[in-house]
Amino acid sequence: MNDVILTLDGVKKYFPVRSRFLKRRIGSIKAVDGVSFTISRGEVMGLVGESGCGKTTLVKTIMGMYRPDEGQVKFKDRVIGELSAEEIRKLRRQIQYVYQDSAASLDPWWTVGGLLREPLAIHTELSRSEMEEKVLAILQAVGMSKEHLNCYPHEFSGGQLRRIGLARILTLNPELIMFDEPTAGLDVSVQAKILELLADLKMTFNLTYIMISHNLGVVRMVSQRTAVMYLGKIVEMGTTESIFKDPKHPYTRILLDSIPEPGGKKKDQKLLLLDEPPSPDNIPPGCRFQNRCPFRREKCEMEEPLLVEVTPGHLVSCHG
């Protein structure tokens, strides 16, 4: 379990905001603003947060698509930010990204067979028949059959497309997978099937993955650890159990409260967020959550809280 494969150390990624005419840098959007964590082999980490909080930028930085402005991303013992483009391309075999919208990420002119063979053709030197064998095995692993090989993406339903997207990633046996909202936009009954499949695959292939989602129910089911992101920073991180049982940060509590759950709390007892998130190019000083926090105090406006360990393995950044 303690075989660490990914280490993030104070990763920052800023995007410049430029003036209209001279294109001078007049500010920056702090998409990821100092994120540190580690992931061990076989671990599933859930990453939760609203749209625009920097989840996707963080994941792209891990994949080497962006270079961090500060801090470093270490995959096993290699620092990703220092690799050449060629090396990163090779590394991509081990770090894979599953897109949110699988319908849009599969080429409509290619058959499923072709789509599944492509990663093998790029990254491996298997013979034609070995490839065929592998493709079939993977297709069966995700619960589809041989007849589907010659079909085109438009012939499938949303749930099946997700399966194909998964199969495509799994052909290469990656060591780390990033799932971007694997169940967004699916019906609950289909979502349940995909989650079941993910749990199965996790067992058979001993996958390590980061699961981005804003569906907390999903995160709770699949991940062992959960990190909550708000405006580029992790505000709370810990084992999934402790986060859901005993959320410390007000933002996490509100997030948990805002999941509409049949049979759950009704509105009157719920915490609601006060405002909308501030723009990431103009983050207020002090705690970045202050304008929406129902428990704000004076200290929050002055000082930015640090991420501190409150109970073993449970980190929170809040003054309260």
Next chain:
Amino acid sequence: MVVLDIKNLTVVYHTDQGIVEALDGINFSIRRGEIVGLVGESGCGKSTMGKTILRVLPESSAEVVSGSIHFQGKNLLELGEKEMNDRVRGRSITLIPQDPFVSFNPVFSIGTQMLDIMKYKLFEGPVTRGEEGFFRRCLHPFSGEMKSQVIQMLKRVQIPSSDQAIYKYPHEMSGGQRQRVMIAMAVAPQPSLIIADEPTTALDATIGAQVVELLKDLTRQFQTSVLFITHDLGVAYEICDRVTVMYAGQMMESAPTDSFFMKQCHPYTRGLLDSLPNPKGGIQTIPGDIPSLINPPGGCRFHPRCLRALDTCHQKRPELAEIFPNHFVHCFNPYL
């Protein structure tokens, strides 16, 4: 008082592959001030229902085979196109669309677009284009009273600094704000019925919760009825007074919210609720897939996937049965 009463509604689409039976014998009604949730998976006919009520189905392929939609005493299916436009659409029945971004015109400011609603739908009769030329419209979009009314509308849906917001373009607003402007526009004519077609799907959970609260408050205030189309049972639980579940074009269960979630009588309802991720870690899936509506299974359309199917389910369609007060189920073998 019943605002909308749908009886035995059957709608089909004619396609190259055959006839798609999108709605099959739907009966339901909405009372004044009631929020009715229409829940179901993709392709079960929820949106067709909304479109049929507003009579905006594609004319080339869709056909209403039978049934009636009585709205405030009149059968909407028999109204002329002109009367529909002048009195019903956008006046007494309004729509909150799923994706607020594509529903706004990107080249006009929010204020101008809200003003259009007021001009065409709130004041006397529709204004013809001749009197209000394009250039005039662009040059002098706002005048005294109307402007203050638009600002008032935006204030009502809690848009920050609403007197500035009227000059903003849709892309300058966040998704939650856009959806709130949509709600403002839907509520403005004080309609009797609002059809909300998955209004929270495109939003984050936290923002979605805010929008749902707002919609609830406003409709309570004006005693507006809402047909709330959603695939999220959780959202339905939050906002609705009554929940109706559809499956493959047929109605399965319809009950007051509390009774619905407490008793979960229909096997499909139970299947749906069990497939939500729950904290205990257990998740149960419904076997099989949604059937094609071109050749749907006979009898109850859910029987091939149902765990409690009887022999009769294959042959006969279950009638509507009231198993608890006000709790209706289409099933021969419900959980009791």
